[in-house]
Amino acid sequence: MCSAAHHAVAAESLPVQVRQATxxxxxxxxxxxxxxxxxxxxxxxxxxxxxxxxxxxxEGALLLARAHGQPDSAAGQDRDVVRSVAATLL
Structure with a gap:
């Protein structure tokens, strides 16, 4: 999960400038x-x-990978899910 996603999760408690930048x-x-x-x-x-x-x-795939204790670079199955979602969009 990217640091911007961390900011988005905590948006209500962050300064206005950080929320706007996020x-x-x-x-x-x-x-x-x-x-x-x-x-x-x-x-x-x-x-x-x-x-x-x-x-x-x-972002959801990265969050789930973290929740399952997988580093972002090891989220191979999650990447497949994201690719599948992308394919359905086209």
């Missing part, structure tokens, strides 16, 4: 993923929601 980070990530999906041929009307779903799946 939101901006995820907005940038959504924008980038939406661009990749558009380049892959997804209609523009679907890229925003699909990017959100992909990032939620990715």
């Amino acid at each position: 939101d901006a980070f995820f907005a940038d990530q959504r924008h980038w993923v939406a661009g990749v999906l558009a380049e892959a041929g997804m209609p523009a009307t679907r890229t925003g929601a699909a990017a959100e779903a992909y990032l939620a799946s990715l």
